[in-house]
Amino acid sequence: xxxEPQRLDRPQAGSITSQxxxxxxxxxxxxxxxxxQRDAVLTTEGPLLVLAGAGTGKTRVLTTRIAHIxxxxxxxxxxxxxxxxxxxxxxxxxxxxxALVGAGxxxxxxxxxxxxxxxxxxxxxAELVGLxxxxxxxxxxxxxxxxxxxxxxxNIDEKRWPAxxxxxxxxxxxxxxxxxxxxxxxxxxxFANGRIPELYQQYQDRLKTLxxxxxxxxLLLCIKLFRENPDxxxxxxxxxxxxxxxxxxxxxxxQYLWLRLLAQGKPAPEANLxxxxxxxxxxxGWRGAEVDNILRFEKDFPGAKVIRLERNYRSTSxxxxxxxxxxxxxxxxxxxxxxxxxxxxxxxxxxxxxxxxDEEARQVGEEIEQFQRQGDALxxxxxxxxxxxxxxxxxxxxxxxxxxxxxxxxxxxxxxKEVRDALxxxxxxxxxxxxxxxxxxxxTPKRGLGDSTLQILYDxxxxxxxxxxxxxxxxxxxEELKPKQRTTLRQLxxxxxxxxxxxxxxxxxxxxxxEELxxxxxxxxxxxADLARQVLDxxxxxxxxxxxxxAEAEGRLENLKELVNSMEEFxxxxxxxxxxxxxxxxxxxxxxxxxxxxxxxxxKGLEFETVFLPGWEEGLFPSQRTLDExxxxxxxxxxxxxxxxxTRARKRLRVSVAQNRLxxxxxQSAIPSRFLDELPAAAVEVKDTGxxxxxxxxxxxxxxxxxxxxxxxxxxxxxxxxxRARAQASSRKSAGPVTIDGDLVARSVDDGRGSKYDxxxxxxxxKFGYGRIEQIEGNKLTIEFEKAGRKxxxxxxxxxx
DNA sequence: GTAGGCTTGCGGCAA
DNA sequence: GCAAGCCTAC
Numbered sequence: 001x002x003x004e005p006q007r008l009d010r011p012q013a014g015s016i017t018s019q020x021x022x023x024x025x026x027x028x029x030x031x032x033x034x035x036x037q038r039d040a041v042l043t044t045e046g047p048l049l050v051l052a053g054a055g056t057g058k059t060r061v062l063t064t065r066i067a068h069i070x071x072x073x074x075x076x077x078x079x080x081x082x083x084x085x086x087x088x089x090x091x092x093x094x095x096x097x098x099a100l101v102g103a104g105x106x107x108x109x110x111x112x113x114x115x116x117x118x119x120x121x122x123x124x125x126a127e128l129v130g131l132x133x134x135x136x137x138x139x140x141x142x143x144x145x146x147x148x149x150x151x152x153x154x155n156i157d158e159k160r161w162p163a164x165x166x167x168x169x170x171x172x173x174x175x176x177x178x179x180x181x182x183x184x185x186x187x188x189x190x191f192a193n194g195r196i197p198e199l200y201q202q203y204q205d206r207l208k209t210l211x212x213x214x215x216x217x218x219l220l221l222c223i224k225l226f227r228e229n230p231d232x233x234x235x236x237x238x239x240x241x242x243x244x245x246x247x248x249x250x251x252x253x254x255q256y257l258w259l260r261l262l263a264q265g266k267p268a269p270e271a272n273l274x275x276x277x278x279x280x281x282x283x284x285g286w287r288g289a290e291v292d293n294i295l296r297f298e299k300d301f302p303g304a305k306v307i308r309l310e311r312n313y314r315s316t317s318x319x320x321x322x323x324x325x326x327x328x329x330x331x332x333x334x335x336x337x338x339x340x341x342x343x344x345x346x347x348x349x350x351x352x353x354x355x356x357x358d359e360e361a362r363q364v365g366e367e368i369e370q371f372q373r374q375g376d377a378l379x380x381x382x383x384x385x386x387x388x389x390x391x392x393x394x395x396x397x398x399x400x401x402x403x404x405x406x407x408x409x410x411x412x413x414x415x416x417k418e419v420r421d422a423l424x425x426x427x428x429x430x431x432x433x434x435x436x437x438x439x440x441x442x443x444t445p446k447r448g449l450g451d452s453t454l455q456i457l458y459d460x461x462x463x464x465x466x467x468x469x470x471x472x473x474x475x476x477x478x479e480e481l482k483p484k485q486r487t488t489l490r491q492l493x494x495x496x497x498x499x500x501x502x503x504x505x506x507x508x509x510x511x512x513x514x515e516e517l518x519x520x521x522x523x524x525x526x527x528x529a530d531l532a533r534q535v536l537d538x539x540x541x542x543x544x545x546x547x548x549x550x551a552e553a554e555g556r557l558e559n560l561k562e563l564v565n566s567m568e569e570f571x572x573x574x575x576x577x578x579x580x581x582x583x584x585x586x587x588x589x590x591x592x593x594x595x596x597x598x599x600x601x602x603x604k605g606l607e608f609e610t611v612f613l614p615g616w617e618e619g620l621f622p623s624q625r626t627l628d629e630x631x632x633x634x635x636x637x638x639x640x641x642x643x644x645x646x647t648r649a650r651k652r653l654r655v656s657v658a659q660n661r662l663x664x665x666x667x668q669s670a671i672p673s674r675f676l677d678e679l680p681a682a683a684v685e686v687k688d689t690g691x692x693x694x695x696x697x698x699x700x701x702x703x704x705x706x707x708x709x710x711x712x713x714x715x716x717x718x719x720x721x722x723x724r725a726r727a728q729a730s731s732r733k734s735a736g737p738v739t740i741d742g743d744l745v746a747r748s749v750d751d752g753r754g755s756k757y758d759x760x761x762x763x764x765x766x767k768f769g770y771g772r773i774e775q776i777e778g779n780k781l782t783i784e785f786e787k788a789g790r791k792x793x794x795x796x797x798x799x800x801x
Numbered sequence: 802g803t804a805g806g807c808t809t810g811c812g813g814c815a816a
Numbered sequence: 817g818c819a820a821g822c823c824t825a826c
Contacts, residue, residue, distance in 0.1 A: 086815060115816045139816085159822095215816045250815090286813065387812060389817075409814080450802055582816060601813050625812065641813085664811065665817055 029067050029100055033060075040307045041065045044074060044242065046269065047301035049294070050276040053338045054323070054647035055314030055607065058276055062246060063093055065274065066108075067100040075241040077107035081262065082244040083114050087583050089246055089605070090116075110240070114255050116582050118218035121225070121236075128229055129221045134574070136212045136427070137581040141420060142436045143167050143214050150202050154195065161192045170200060174216025175288030177223060177254040180204065210435060219254045226261045237265030241272060248277035248297075252288035260300070269303040279334050280327050283601060283641045285630065295334060312338045314607055316346025318683040319653050323646040325680040330636045342650075348685040349646075349653040351616075351676060356660040356667075357390070360614050361397035367654065368403060368595060371610060378404055380609035382596040384645050386621040390614060391597050398595070408598035414580055418545065418556040419563050423580060425535050429499045430573050433467035445544035447492070453485045469493070499535050503528070503573060528576065529567040536560060600645045611649035613642075616657045617670035642675045655679075 030038055040050045040061045052058035066082060069075050084090045090112050097108070110117060119137065126133040138146070147163040169191060173183055180200040188196045207213060213221060226233040243263055245251070251259070263273040275297060282291040298304045312320055317340040324338055354360045368381055383394055391407060398405045413419060421444055424437040431437075443449045460480070461471035475481055476490045536542045542560065545553050570576035596608070615621055622638035630637070646653060657672045761773050763783065771783040 088815095113816065118816095137816085218816080283813080284815085287815075388814095389811090392817080412814090446802085448802075452802095599813065623812065662817070 027068075027071060029064050029071070033057075033064065034311055036307055036309050036311070037061050037064075040274075040309070041068050043305055043307070044069055044072075045272060047271050047297075047304035048274040049248075049297045049304055049306045050274065050309060051306065051334060051336055052276055052278055052309040053312060053336045054278065054281065054644070055312045056309035056338070057313060058278075058309065059092065059096065059246075061309065062244060062276055063096040063100060066093075066097050066244065069242055070101055078109055079239060079241045080108060080110060080244070081117070081240040081242070082108065082111040082246075083117060083259075084246045085113060085250050087113055087116075089113075093246070113582070114258070115215055115218045118222045118258070119578070119582060121222050122213070122218060125225055125229070125232055128232065129225050130208050131213070131221075132211050134211070134431070136210070136431065136434060137218070137578075138207070138212050138214045138436065139414075139581065140167065141415070142212075145436060145439065146206060146210075147203065150199060150206065151192075154192075154199060154202070156192050156195070156199075166191055166199065169196075170203065171216060172288060173200070174214075174220050175252040175254055177220060177257050179220070211433075212436075216254070219258050223254065223257050223261065226258075233261060233264075236262060240265070243271075243273045245273070245275040246277075248275035249279050249282035249291055249294045250277070250284050250289045251293050252290055253293075254288075256290065256293050263301075268301045271301060273301065278336075279332075280330070280336065280640055281604060281644050283604065283637060283644060285633070285637045286626070291332065295332065308336055310336050310338055311341050313341050314650055315340065315647060316342050316344060316651055318346050318348055319646065319649050319651075321683040322349045322653070322679045323643050325683070326646065326675060326678045327639065327643040329678050330639055332633075332636060347652055349655065349679065349683055350685050350687055351679070352654065352656040352687045353672070354656055354658050356658050357393040357615075357662065358397075360656050360658050361393040363656065364394065364612050364614065364654070365397045365401050365403060367612075369401065371652075376609065378593045378595045381612070382598065382603065382606070382608040382610070382648065383612040383614065384598060384600050384603045384648065386600055386615055386623060386641070388599055390620075394597055394614075404592060404594040405597055406592075406594045408596055409602040413559065413562075414583070416556070416559055418559055421541065422532070422536055422560055422563055423577070425539060425541065426532055426573060427577060428469075428496060429503055429531075429535060430577060432469040432496065432500070435461075435468045438468045441539075441541075442492070445540045447488050449485055449488060453481065456480060469496075495538060499531065499538075502531055502534070527568070528570070528573040529564050531573070532564045532567055536564070600641050603648050604644050607648055607650055609650050610652040611645070611654070613645050613653070613655045614658075615661070616655055616673040616676055617661060618673055619663070619668075619670065620661065621673055622675070639675065639678075 030041065033041065034057075037057055037060065040048070041064045044065070050058070050061060052061065062082075066080060069080060070077060082093065084093060094108070094111060097111075109120075112120075122129065122131065122135070123133045126135060144163050144167055147166050148158060151158050151161065151163055151166070169187070173187070178184075180197045183196055183200065188194050190196070192199065207217065226236075240262060243259070245259065259273070263271040265271070275294070277294050279291055279294050282289060282294070285291065298306065315323075320338050320340050327333070352363065354363055364383060368378070371381065372378060383391075385391055395405065395407070397403075414423070421441060424434075424440040427434045427437040428441065439454070442454065457468055457471055457475065460475050461468050464471055464474065472489050472493060476486050476493070481489070542557070545556050545560070548556075567573075567576050570579060618624075621642070622635055626634035626638055628634075655676070657676065658670055660667055661670045662668075759773050762770060763773060764770055774784050
């Protein structure tokens with residue numbers, strides 16, 4: 001909450017207006033734009049759809065457009081609503097506008113993600129939707145715990161109906177803008193025997209009592225707010241003269257409704273709504289995105305102008321050819337043809353067949369080292385995978401090679417256990433009634449407050465109708481708790497009182513919205529970062545990790561430090577907490593030169609000189625699961641994902657396909673992806689590895705393409721690898737226990753033949769060492785270990801010595 | 802109440 | 817292959 005909007009409505013000397021000449025014919029910022037880009041910038045009035053292909057300067061158009069609106073004084077910064085999906089995109093946009101117009105960006109309070117703007121709107125009008133303006137925003141973890149409680153209370157078996165699943169379903173409904181009563185009959189029966197509306201409603205009620213929202217609510221409640229309070233909506237109609245949306249193809253129904261309400265200030269043909277996107281890069285269908293939104297834009301806003309940006313400034317023509325040829329297989333698209341602006345046709349796209357994922361990683365590693373010797377920076381190379389488990393092979397290989405790499409989009413910083421715990425402490429200091437935070441940390445670090453004690457607390461809180469903290473305060477005065485627990489809780493409460501007091505000494509917050517802050521008047525006795533440090537130390541939380549001997553403990557302590565340090569940037573504790581609940585990304589150390597490894601999804605919007613696309617196999621890519629769930633639409637989405645991958649490359653593109661892949665712990669022989677057949681022969685070079693194993697081309701039956709050369713099993717190869725492949729293929733068909741080199745791979749193998757071991761036999765166990773078998777029941781062995789004593793272990797855990 | 806061992810299940814992942 | 821969650825034994 002950096003800027004204060006009202007202040008910016010007043011003209012400010014020397015800010016925006018004086019930056020760019022006085023109405024000179026072609027301002028600087030228009031120079032260097034091509035015709036279509038310029039058109040998109042200058043068409044400020046009326047609905048506009050900018051179809052921006054990959055690498056066509058989409059962000060540049062958006063930012064220049066905002067600069068233009070500001071420069072030509074069509075609107076003040078506070079009168080432009082500009083929404084993105086990710087914080088990263090919002091931040092980048094802010095930076096780039098800043099570079100164009102100078103200090104004026106500071107005054108763009110309505111530039112942000114859908115959710116942060118939604119939260120901002122809700123805080124202003126919280127009372128109209130039954131919340132207080134200091135409501136907390138729950139993340140997925142809190143949500144799950146809350147649902148677990150509800151399911152338990154409703155006597156629903158959590159094993160049969162997992163909370164996670166319900167959370168996912170709820171997410172879907174909220175993405176579609178559905179309230180409990182709107183859930184379709186078909187969906188209702190999908191969980192807990194039709195008790196869905198009831199549970200969903202209970203969940204919503206519970207959120208309200210907790211003075212909390214989840215992410216979905218940030219939009220859903222806005223929609224409710226606007227529908228029920230036309231005067232409030234009208235206020236925003238007056239305020240927002242221009243609305244811009246980035247990555248429109250990713251918008252879901254709720255976001256669409258939200259935007260439509262806000263754009264309704266004028267009749268549809270005159271709405272100043274500009275959406276930018278690429279239907280070919282819509283890859284978030286599984287998250288509720290509706291490609292239909294962008295495909296339908298012209299119908300929704302009759303008279304909308306459509307501008308296509310088709311000149312690509314990123315990739316060589318061979319790369320573009322490959323990408324365009326592939327995406328042309330999709331039926332539902334608006335259709336664009338990218339033209340390269342890069343002179344040379346460049347290298348051919350190389351497609352390589354390898355034996356398995358390890359060889360794939362070896363190959364990629366070698367190539368990277370070779371490029372590096374040629375002088376390429378590691379930063380200019382990336383490996384884009386379909387599924388995150390593919391990353392492991394590359395990481396392992398790169399570690400042995402000593403090749404610097406970074407994984408992008410691993411477990412997010414704020415989702416880490418230690419960070420969440422620390423945040424729970426801070427949330428509780430800031431708001432003692434935050435029950436979810438309380439539950440999280442009562443017994444972390446271990447204080448001897450187990451389930452039974454907690455149950456007493458819950459009961460008391462429910463009886464009194466108060467929060468857990470309040471309930472504890474009364475409980476410790478009674479005899480209900482055991483003396484030990486009572487003392488512990490009393491001490492804990494005293495600590496929180498103490499911390500809360502220290503927090504009070506830190507300048508007040510939140511009142512920012514309407515009151516002008518008097519800078520420099522309040523003196524800080526304790527900065528909130530210091531306070532956080534004290535809380536973590538005094539609560540014993542830091543100590544808990546210091547005593548932890550496990551490998552991760554050190555990293556966790558690092559993360560805690562990083563968390564505390566990052567607090568320095570914020571004016572207040574609650575400001576910090578708000579930021580954290582909405583923001584996911586941590587600053588990735590861009591400093592070192594390193595190869596990037598990430599999923600295709602997280603690669604959207606990025607570009608690299610050299611891109612490796614491993615794992616182009618049926619089942620993995622396109623993902624079998626997507627095909628099963630969403631059929632043809634799913635296939636098209638996978639194809640768009642392939643398109644995104646291909647278009648990330650500027651100069652060099654390497655696609656690979658493995659003949660064997662380990663899936664769910666089983667080796668499976670793989671069929672080359674149908675997407676390989678969709679690459680144009682003229683732009684592609686096929687390379688076989690000629691490795692010791694295999695080398696029989698792609699084989700498979702991907703539908704009569706060039707890659708469908710030979711039947712892989714109709715060959716004379718007699719190498720060990722080949723034998724294995726054959727053994728596997730037949731064992732898969734027979735559905736018997738799967739073996740590789742004699743190792744049992746499949747589980748629960750108890751086929752009546754008994755064990756391959758005998759009683760009395762000496763065996764070896766990875767953890768327990770050597771021992772003698774005492775008893776055999778199916779695949780379970782009772783073993784007397786020489787060091788570890790008697791244990792029952794699964795047969796697959798031991799080996800012959 | 803906790804630790805360790807086994808079972809199970811498995812996609813992409815913003816806010 | 818691996819992690820999260822469950823169950824059992826202390």
